[in-house]
Amino acid sequence: MNIFEYHLKEIHNLILIKKDFLKLDKIENLGKINLEVPPEQFNFDLSCNIAMVLGTSNKLAPKKLAEKIRELFLDQIKNFSNVEIAGPGFLNIKLSKSALIENINSILKNNENYGSNKTNDxxxxxxxxxxxxxxxxxxxxxxxxxxxxxxxxxxxxxxxxxxxxxxNDYGSQIKNFVESVYFRILEIKFKKPFPKKNNLYPGLYIKDIAVKILNENKSLNFEDFEKNFEYLKNKSLEASMQLIKKDLKLLGxxxxxxxxxxxxxxxxxxxxxxxxxxxxxxxxxxxxxxxxxxxxxxxxxxxxxxxxxxxxxxxxxxxxxxxxxxxxxxxxxxxxxxxxxxxxxxxxxxxxxxxxxxxxxxxxxxxxxxxxxxxxxxxxxxQLVKLFKDGKPFKMSKRAGDFISAQELLNEVDKDSIRFIMLNRSNDVEIDFDFDKVKEKTKDNPIFYVQYAYARINSLLRTLNTSFVEKIELDEIDFNLNEMEEKIIRKVFEWPKIIESATKKFDLHKIPFYLYELSTLFHAYWSRGNEDKRYKFIENEQIKRKEILAIINLVAIVIKNGMGILDVSLPKKM
RNA sequence: GCGCUCUUAGCUCAGCUGGAUAGAGCAUCGGUUUUCUAAACCGAGGGUCGGAGGUUCGAAUCCUCCAGAGCGCGCCA
Structure with missing residues (x-):
């Protein structure tokens, strides 16, 4: 259970118990009450719309109701250290130090399972x-x-x-395919020109398959198509499935x-x-x-x-x-x-x-x-992947044979980049895949940005001569986060929510988007040390504060889990 | 004629179970490096959320209509 779920449940229970205190006649639409991440400028950990939801159904002014709920929260929920009312009646909540520390250690302990919403289907x-x-x-x-x-x-x-x-190894398309292989065999063996019929596959890979079949069976008489159909079909299908499986493997x-x-x-x-x-x-x-x-x-x-x-x-x-x-x-x-x-x-x-x-x-x-x-x-x-080559749209068609194959793409771009780019967009929208641009291995590629953040963390761990930390003894009295660290922690806390919403509607693009945002925060955090030496993480090969160690470990866990789902590699050194 | 998807900054896109001042990247302009990795960071400008109605205390988000783009609309697979 993540902090959002945990505290939402706590809030539900509290409201039911304190119904009279809040002068609520109806407790309905509990499902509409949300705990969200507040917009960045507010500098709070959680945001709750409860006063608006219950205010509407009880005909109470949201802001006034919010005031009472605020009192209740501060009085009854020990993990909430500060609550403020904002906008039309949002309750913005800060978590106590002990709650933060507890959650940090629970994430470190969960490690590779952090973010998983346990379901069992x-x-x-x-x-x-x-x-x-x-x-x-x-x-x-x-x-x-x-x-x-x-x-x-x-x-x-x-x-x-x-x-x-x-x-789909059955039906008329397969017949056309086998016939194409047959005519290529005739072309190679008997110099008969390949017919220009539009049901045939003109692609050159057909020739490769024909050559392969000829080499495997030199004695066979190929002159009768019907007679050889079953043999040719099996061989041709086997050959093209091999091609496909090879491509799949290369894509991971x-x-x-x-x-x-x-x-x-x-x-x-x-x-x-x-x-x-x-x-x-x-x-x-x-x-x-x-x-x-x-x-x-x-x-x-x-x-x-x-x-x-x-x-x-x-x-x-x-x-x-x-x-x-x-x-x-x-x-x-x-x-x-x-x-x-x-x-x-x-x-x-x-x-x-x-x-x-x-x-x-x-x-x-x-x-x-x-x-x-x-x-x-x-x-x-x-949706479609629209290819652009030499500045012009490039139509793909299996029949025309002028498509760009996975193989050609893989010759130019590594599998990790292809995976990340294909996922870095909602499945509902077309992707403009500029072949020339993707071929350039430049910093434009968002995947590098995420990988680089991870590599930087590993560079720190190397310098510290340590590996992953499972538990950090954070002392509540000394525990202090600067504004940048608060932002990162909040982003890390958001991870289970991202997984939840990505799973709900199969919106996979939310994962790369999130990883990019997390990496942005981390790079900014890191770079502060470049501007001001006081913000460097390490001094005399020792970490300056335990909080820093906690944060880099948290970020590493989330990036690793995220990229693990995408199955994109994470070099420790770049 | 019908169905599905899309229309948000100059470009490419997030944001959509209704909520706070609509966000990123690229591009443009201006800064940062005797370093824990500058493949990075900081700052600036940039918006009638395709259009018109409606529901609501509140709409980029929900409903209706209209316009534009794409993909389909076998007894192919």
């Missing part, structure tokens, strides 16, 4: 799931890193997390489970799933309306099995069968999600690219239907 996070038709591109990297770090964050909070990759991402679409088909899971849904009357035979968007020449009015996703909030019902009666991608995907539900996770999360936004309603509907609304599928969308 199970999560399945599906992410990347790039088609196995070639290497990953820059856009995939964003979702990959987001999913990976989301998993880390949930694990940090004590949950059990499975990171899963769904391999490890999935726990790779689940293949063809497994769904082979095990006939779709029929089983559809039978279940039929019994519940969520799947029925019927006709669909023509699509509302662009005209589709292939559209035919044929009776087929339909999932009634409108029952679960979708805009229209969805086809499970194609014209020829075979299953749609969606049908397979429902079966896959059925499997996930059956595996017993309490929470399902899908991380998707922006181009799959339109898919969310139907798959969420499907999970509701499968689980009788017991399991909610949470879909998070990562």
């Amino acid at each position: 199970t999560y399945n996070i599906e992410f990347v799931s790039a088609n196995p038709t070639g290497p990953m591109h820059v856009g995939h990297c964003r979702g990959a890193i987001y999913g990976d770090v989301l998993g880390n964050l949930l694990t940090f909070n004590g949950n059990k997390v499975i990171k899963e990759y769904y391999i 991402i490890n999935h726990d489970n790779f689940f293949s679409e063809s497994e769904i088909v082979n095990k006939d899971l779709v029929n089983k799933t559809v039978e279940v849904l039929k019994k519940k009357k969520y799947v029925e035979k019927g006709y669909l309306q023509p699509p509302k968007g662009e005209k589709d020449d292939n559209w035919k009015k044929v009776e087929r099995l339909i999932f009634k996703s409108t029952l679960f909030g979708d805009d229209t019902d969805r086809a499970l069968q194609k014209n020829d009666g075979s299953w749609t991608y969606f049908a397979n995907d429902i079966a896959y999600h059925m499997d996930k539900v059956n595996r017993g996770y309490q929470n399902l999360v899908n991380v998707l690219g922006a181009d799959h936004t339109g898919y969310i309603k139907r798959i969420t509907a499907a999970v509701s239907a499968i689980s009788e609304k017991k399991i909610k599928l949470n879909c998070k969308v990562c």
Whole structure:
């Protein structure tokens, strides 16, 4: 429990006991009462809106009520050493020295767990799931890193997390892909020109795969595509999954489970799933309306099995069968999600690219239907990564083959920088990724700033010839913080709140933003010694005050925990 | 036509379960180094929070409408 939670609970209890003293008729909206970090200029530790919340529901002037609550706080809560009323009725609170010391030591003791909000759920996070038709591109990297770090964050909070990759190794795209490999083989072996059909993948990596297959099997007669299809498919898929796994590894991402679409088909899971849904009357035979968007020449009015996703909030019902009666991608995907539900996770999360936004309603509907609304599928969308090269926008397309691959990016920029940059923005907004700019290894990169703060702390510890400190004997009488130290301590105290809010809505960008702010405070604290020698931390290889030792250890703990969640390295020396 | 996301300083973005004088970085201008790491720090200027209504004691934040940008809108995957 952090200081905000702890004291909020204390305040709740106090209000209930002292209801009459405060002349309150109604105690409602307790959930609206918050303990927050006050704006910096106020120089207080905590800020509470209680007088405004209770004032509204009891028709009392917030400021007058605040005055009474202030008395109560000072009288009854021993950790509060000063309380002042500000603005429309906020109560700004200073913590007592003993409370500060106690909290400092509790953080040092918690160490690598500091900030964790203990919950105990199970999560399945599906992410990347790039088609196995070639290497990953820059856009995939964003979702990959987001999913990976989301998993880390949930694990940090004590949950059990499975990171899963769904391999779409079935269907017409795969056929196009294998055909592309086939034509490249013909090109290499028989000098037949690669056809200019727009369903083929023109990327050069296809040639590499073709060469690999040729080298592995020199005797095979490749002249008949249909005859060799299964062999070519297996080899090609294997090759492209190898490419993808290699990219993932270079980005520092490890999935726990790779689940293949063809497994769904082979095990006939779709029929089983559809039978279940039929019994519940969520799947029925019927006709669909023509699509509302662009005209589709292939559209035919044929009776087929339909999932009634409108029952679960979708805009229209969805086809499970194609014209020829075979299953749609969606049908397979429902079966896959059925499997996930059956595996017993309490929470399902899908991380998707922006181009799959339109898919969310139907798959969420499907999970509701499968689980009788017991399991909610949470879909998070990562917006586009817009590439700029030579000052011009750079379009990515797997088919065109002119995308920038993860590999090319990794050749220029290290994995830590890519991870940090991809996360240093809300998933809801596009990222302008200036290829040339990111290539420059300059101080512009915020990751260096955080790493540098950590390196500076380690430099101090080296000078002091000490390592991490687990307990500091701070004497309440001597204990004194200057204004800068108070700011840092408050920032450190805020860490569990950051984790809490980042977890709540999966807002991962809050972590790098926070780490940057904390580093700013630390660099300022450090630099004071440059301006004025009295503020140097060390004298004759001894720390000047115990408070300094406490602060550098606290900052180190938080940076380490934060960067640990991001899985970005922290050099001790730079 | 419909759905999702976005619109905040010159640029890139935080802030959104309603609260205090709307914050950072970059860029611009001006300072700091015989050092515990200057890859750093300090200071200055810079705003009609896309527009219009509404709810409220109080709106960048919630609701409605409008405008602009992006992504989607198969029986592709």
